Amino acid sequence: xxxxxxxxxxxxxxxxxxxxxxxxxxxxxxxxxxxxxxxxxxxxxxxxxxxxxxxxxxxxxxxxxxxxxxxxxxxxxxxxxxxxxxxxxxxxxxxxxxxxxxxxxxxxxxxxxxxxxxx
Amino acid sequence: xxxxxxxxxxxxxxxxxxxxxxxxxxxxxxxxxxxxxxxxxxxxxxxxxxxxxxxxxxxxxxxxxxxxxxxxxxxxxxxxxxxxxxxxxxxxxxxxxxxxxxxxxxxxxxxxx
Numbered sequence: 179x180x181x182x183x184x185x186x187x188x189x190x191x192x193x194x195x196x197x198x199x200x201x202x203x204x205x206x207x208x209x210x211x212x213x214x215x216x217x218x219x220x221x222x223x224x225x226x227x228x229x230x231x232x233x234x235x236x237x238x239x240x241x242x243x244x245x246x247x248x249x250x251x252x253x254x255x256x257x258x259x260x261x262x263x264x265x266x267x268x269x270x271x272x273x274x275x276x277x278x279x280x281x282x283x284x285x286x287x288x289x290x291x292x293x294x295x296x297x
Numbered sequence: 298x299x300x301x302x303x304x305x306x307x308x309x310x311x312x313x314x315x316x317x318x319x320x321x322x323x324x325x326x327x328x329x330x331x332x333x334x335x336x337x338x339x340x341x342x343x344x345x346x347x348x349x350x351x352x353x354x355x356x357x358x359x360x361x362x363x364x365x366x367x368x369x370x371x372x373x374x375x376x377x378x379x380x381x382x383x384x385x386x387x388x389x390x391x392x393x394x395x396x397x398x399x400x401x402x403x404x405x406x407x408x409x410x
Binding site for chain 1: 301335337339345346347348349352358390392394397398399400401402403404
């Protein structure tokens with residue numbers, strides 16, 4: 179069964195840091211681009227970042243550029259999101275999503291991990 | 298960034314009837330080199346992540362019932378749920394994958410009348 183399981187969410191003060199993890203199973207992880215997508219309940223999803231097969235080529239939404247770092251460990255079938263200088267508007271559910279076509283088409287999503295930035 | 302605008306915000310449809318959801322992009326989503334529109338549709342039920350229904354505007358994802366269909370071209374797209382079932386109650390989102398960053402619409406909530 180194809181599965182993505184996120185972890186690492188929590189409550190943090192503005193300016194703090196968190197590291198999210200997403201462990202994949204049931205497919206050849208190193209054959210897929212991987213993404214992080216954020217959603218505030220009641221609102222549409224917002225793409226945050228992605229990482230390509232080589233683990234070097236990355237992209238970020240302007241709102242997180244310079245603060246978040248995405249990485250992957252193909253040996254552990256895991257993608258990470260290091261979140262620094264967190265702001266209140268970073269609050270939301272963070273989903274890990276697989277990009278099946280390498281075209282930002284998200285065919286598999288995890289259940290999400292909740293990040294709350296609040297003083 | 299490409300702006301995706303969905304309408305209506307919500308709709309109530311009787312069981313067995315048709316639900317039609319519209320999505321408009323701020324620029325064309327057609328890649329002329331392969332004649333494909335880079336537009337996806339997702340379904341999200343309460344407490345669950347989004348689920349891919351349709352990609353390339355009209356290609357149904359494996360396992361998705363054929364009562365779900367996508368159509369449209371250029372900047373205007375439609376998701377149709379024919380013969381609405383109780384399990385189709387959800388929020389539906391469109392998303393463009395034409396350019397980075399990929400962007401989503403605000404969602405359309407479908408309920409049973």
